[in-house]
Amino acid sequence: MAPVPPRFKGKMMNARHLASVLATGLIVAGTSAAAQSSTDAATDNITAAYDEDGRYFTADDVPTFHVAEDGTVDWPTFSGFRRYHAECHVCHGPDGEGSTYAPALKKSAINMDYYDFVDVVTNGRQVVNAAEHQVMPTFGTNKNVMCYLDDIYVYLKARGADAIPRGRPAKKEAKSDAIQQAEDACMGS
C-alpha cells in the first residue's frame, strides 16, 4: 500500500487539497487507510473538537458541523445546504431526506465513513441488478461538487444528527477569508 501523505489525513483535507490529491490519484490509498481509524471512533464522528478558519473538525480531524445555542450554523453547513440543493437534491430529494429515486444522504453521512463518502461522490457507485438500478455518477471532475464536498458532507451530517431542521438554516456564521480564498482557487476565478 502506498503511504498516506501526511497532509491528507485530517483537517488539511479541505476541498482545495482534495482536488489536488484526486489529480494525483492518491485517493484510493487514503480511503482504505483512514476507514479503519474512524470505525474505531465512530461515536466521535459528530462532535466538533476544534475549529480553524471557520471550519470545524472532530478530534479525529474529520470535518463536522457546528450549531451555536442560538441556532447559528457554521458557514460550511450553510454552504452545504446551498450546494446540496443545486447538485444533489434532483435525485436525492430535499433536505437529504431521500426520494423514490435515490437514498437519504442524511443517513449516509452518519453511517458512512467520511473517506468512503468522499470516495463514492468522487468515483461513483453502481448497484444494477434485476431488482434495482441505482447508479451514483462520478463527480470527480465537477467543480460545483468537488470544491464544496466538505460543505455538503457537514450539512448532511448536521441533518442526519438532527442538529438542524429541514429547510434553509436561518442564521449562519460569516464566510471566512480562508474559505473564500480556497473557493476562488478551487473554482478557478
Added chain:
Amino acid sequence: MRRTISLAALLAVTGAVSAGANSDLQSLIDDPNQWVIQTGDYANQRYSKLDQINKENVGDLQVAWTFSTGVLRGHEGSPLVIGDVMYVHTPFPNTVYALDLNDNGRIIWKYEPQQDANVIPVMCCDTVNRGVAYADGKIFLHQADTTVVALNAEDGSVVWSVKNGDPSKGETNTATVMPVKDKVLVGISGGEFGVRGSVTAYNISDGSMAWRAYSMGPDEEMLVDPEKTTVLGKPIGKDSSLSTWEGDQWQIGGGTTWGWYSYDPELNLVYYGTGNPSTWNPAQRPGDNRWSMTIMARDPDTGMAKWFYQMTPHDEWDYDGVNEMILTDQEVDGQMRKLLTHPDRNGFAYTLDRETGELLVAKKYDPAVNWATEVVMDPDSDQYGRPQVVAEFSTEQNGEDVNSTGICPAALGTKDQQPSAYSPKTETFYIPTNHVCMDYEPFRVSYTAGQPYVGATLAMYPAPDSHGGMGNFIAWDNIKGEIKWSIPEQFSVWSGALATAGDVVFYGTLEGYLKAVDAETGDELYRFKTPSGIIGNVMTYTHDDKQYVAVLSGVGGWAGIGLAAGLTNPNDGLGAVGGYASLSDYTALGGQLTVFKLPD
C-alpha cells in the same frame, strides 16, 4: 448471413408500404377503439369518442386484469392498443412488451435494449420514459440513451436503430416520439446538463436523418427564415437567437424538447415547446436567451419554422416551455378559429391562433401565480407578449447569492409534462396541476461536459394561504381564460388526464388513486387505489366490443423526488416543519398496469 437477408427483406417490405403510412396512421388514430400514439390523437386532446363507460355507470368500474412491468421506477406515458395487441413500455431499461388481448395478456414478444447504466444518473429526475409510438407496422422506442429504435410490431425484431445524442455530454431522452407522414419526430433532454436542444426528423423507412432544428444558435441551424418565419406577426429577422446571448453561452444554452408534440395535417404544421435556458443562474446568461421557453410551429417535411412565440424571455425560475400544445377549432368572438392552447409551467395558460401564432389569451390558471402580473396583450406596446415580472420575485434583479422567497409557481411549474385533456362536448380543458411555491437562490456555477449544470438552490413548499395541498385538478375555459372548477388534491396531480364522450374525465393521483369525475361539474364518481402512485396517463380502448380504461402505476419522476419526504415551508417557522404530508406515507415504488372495465 441468414439474418442479413431477412433484415433486407424486411426493409424492402416496409419501404413498400411506407408511402401509405400517413393515411393508415390517421385512420387508426380516428378509430376510437384503438390508442395508437401516446397523445391519443395528433391534436393532443386526449379525448375518446367511446361512451360505453359513462357518468351513469362509471361508479361500477372494476379491475379487469393487471400486469407487472418488472421495473420499480417512475412510470410515465401509457400503453398503446393497435388491433388485438397492447404495447407496454417501462422506465430504464426501457423494456417493451407486446401483450395478446385475445389471450389474457400473454406476452407475444419482449424487447429489452442493452444500455450503459451510466445513462441513469445523467437523467435529471428519474429514468422515466413517456412511451412508444406506432406507425407503418413499427413500434418506435426512444431509449434513455437517445437510441431511437424501430421494432417490427409483429415480432419485436429491430428494423432500424439510430443514435440521436451523446449521453456522456448529458444528452438523454425521456419523451415519446411523434410519427408524421413518412418521418418520426424526436426530441432531446438534458437542460440541466447544458445540452443545446433540438428536434430531429428521421425517415420512417430506414432511420436516416431528414432534418434537425436547434432551439438556439445560427439561423441555418435553427431552420428559420429571417423574412418568412414570424414572431407575433412580424418577421423574426436575422440572428434572432445569437443576438440574445452573451458570447458562446448558447452552445450550452438548453432549450431542450422533451414535451408532447402536436400536428395539424391541414396546415401541415407541427407544434412543440422548448425548455429552460441553461444554467438556472440567470446572471450567467444575460439577454432574452432566444429561443428557449418558446412555442414553435414548423413544417414537418422540411423543419422550416413558420412562427415562434417566446413565453418567458430570460427565464429566472426554470419554467420550461415544453408542456403539451392542444389543438382545437372553436368560436372566438363569433368567428371559428384554429386554436392552440398551452398551459405553461410559468402558470399562464396561452391560447393562440395556430395558423399565425397570434396571441389571443394569456391568463393565470392558478390564482397563486405571482412572479408576473400579466402578459401584455396590446400589439402597439413594446412589451407586447411579454410577462410583466414582479421585482420582488425576480431572481435576476435580486441577484446572485440572494435568496428570493415566496415565488409561485415553483420550478416544477403550475403544471409539468402531465398532459391535459379537452372535451369538445364541454369545450373545456381538464388540467392536472401543481400548487407549489418556492425560494430560489442563484449562484455561480462552472460547466463540465456530462455533469449537472444547475446553479441555483431551491426550496419548495405548498402554496401558502391555500388549502394546504400541493395540487389541483382544474377545468379551464381557454377563451375566457377562467377556471370553471377546481378539485383540491393533497399532492401534485402528475398523471395525464383522459376525457370521454361518456361525460367522464379520468386522472390518477400520486397516492395511487385512479379517479373519475363528472366532466360538467367535477363531482367525483369513482376511485380505486392502485398499487403505487400514478404519474402515467389514462387511456381507453375497446376489445371484443367492451370498453376498457388503463393506467400505469409506479411513483417517481420529479414528483417522487420532490414529494417523497414531503415539503416544508421554511418561511412558516420551526413549528410547521414536517407538518405537511409525505408521499412516502401513502405509497411505495411499483410498476404495474391496471385495466378497468364495467361488470359483465
